[in-house]
Amino acid sequence: MFEFVKHLFKLQFLLIVIAIFTGVYYNEIINWAVHKYADPASESIAIKFQNPEEPALSERLFTRDDLAQFNGENDAPLYLAIIGTVFDVTKGAKHYGPGCAYNFFVGRDASVSFINGQFEKFDEDEADDVVTLRPNDLISLENWQQFYRREYVYKGKLIGRFYDKNGEPTSYNHKYMMLLEQAKAAKAQAEQLREVYPDCNIEWSVERGSHVWCTTTSGGKQREWVGYPRQLFEIGANNFRCACVQDKDLDTTEVMLKEYENCAPHAHECYYKVD
Ligand code: HEM
Known part of the structure; x- marks a missing residue:
């Protein structure tokens, strides 16, 4: 009986030590686990947790080259970016797979093409330069982004025009957001005028x-x-x-x-x- 109680105390002590260790090294453990099971095709992965209170939602930062690998070739998944945010569109392979109508969007951020429908003549450096779009087009583009949020899996951010290497919004992104807000305000005002x-x-x-x-x-x-x-x-x-x-x-x-x-x-x- 005495032996049994001794074992029980030992076990309790061990559990307390594990709990303290897990509490102190929580972030490190999660980071280790995520890296261990992360996609090996992409090593420059930065993991962030949006809100420590929420379930660990991992968000990845992609370079342009990282993103280009997710093009469906050799069974790679299909990712696309829109306004600097990256989505896994593999479940829409009939649209985005190699040889399909919208394969063009895969592996890059071609935000402007969502508006002008230009899928062939293409300047990679200007493909996501959206601030010269007309106000209503900025709203349409945001609708596309919301469509991807709704229908597909959010994966992270593309380092470049909209996000810096730490995943923070760039000044270009702030400008875009300001123009988008202005476009929405103008649209709301126009709708109000249509009532009168x-x-x-x-x-x-x-x-x-x-x-x-x-x-x-x-x-x-x-x-x-x-x-x-x-x-x-x-x-x-x-x-x-x-x-x-x-x-x-x-x-x-x-x-x-x-x-x-x-x-x-x-x-x-x-x-x-x-x-
Ligand atoms: C600016 C021009 C256009 C853009 C950017 C565009 C973009 C897209 C995208 C991204 C999808 C896939 C949506 C998904 O993931 O489910 C799609 C689907 C589709 N698009 Fe377009 N599209 C354009 C013009 C057109 C035009 C002109 C037509 C018709 C002549 C068309 C017909 C379709 C059809 C039939 C689907 C498939 C719908 C489905 O099966 O769910 N698109 N389009």
Whole structure:
């Protein structure tokens, strides 16, 4: 009996020592384990833990050369990057595999091609230079990134234009984020304006040219009033859309409104030809 109690104490002591050791060297143990089982094809791996409270979510930093290896050749997995974030798209091999329609995106960050659809003529250095894209294109590109977050497996960050070698956002990335926020704000404002100035119906024919007209449902906005077609220029924009404007807003300064030529100010429809 005494021997049994002695063993029990020894066992308890051993467990306490293991618990203390694990607590003190927690990060080192996890790092060792992750490196031991990491993909041997990629040695320059930096592991980070996003939040120590969350389950250990490993995030890898890729160089361009690292990423290029994940191209599906010789059974390698298929990875692509978009706005500097890397995703494993192997489960979409029918789109991304060698010889498939979107294989072009694999092994690189070709963010710009998600917008311009240019899959062949290609300058590797400019392929992820997105800050010259139009505001709505920046939003579309972010939608693509969200699509990959939803549908595929996030793997990490690409060192280069968007992230530095420590995985921190670069000043270029900050600029991109600022432009994206501006684009979203402008879009929200345009949507708000569409509530007040809904779109006209538009059709075109060879004989009569363009025909614009307002109804109580034009622009997809159900309302009591019909409105008069006007060319609406938003502040700072040099192109216009046809908007239906009600009497009380005809003199607004919120946007610039222009009457259609050869169309009575209170007509609900106008015809015009563009040369
Ligand atoms: C800017 C131009 C385009 C880009 C960047 C683009 C990109 C893509 C990508 C990345 C996928 C794979 C999505 C996934 O992982 O599930 C895809 C799928 C597809 N795309 Fe495109 N695409 C473009 C234009 C087009 C056009 C013009 C067509 C039609 C003529 C088209 C038809 C399709 C179809 C049918 C699928 C497969 C959908 C499915 O099976 O789930 N794409 N596209």
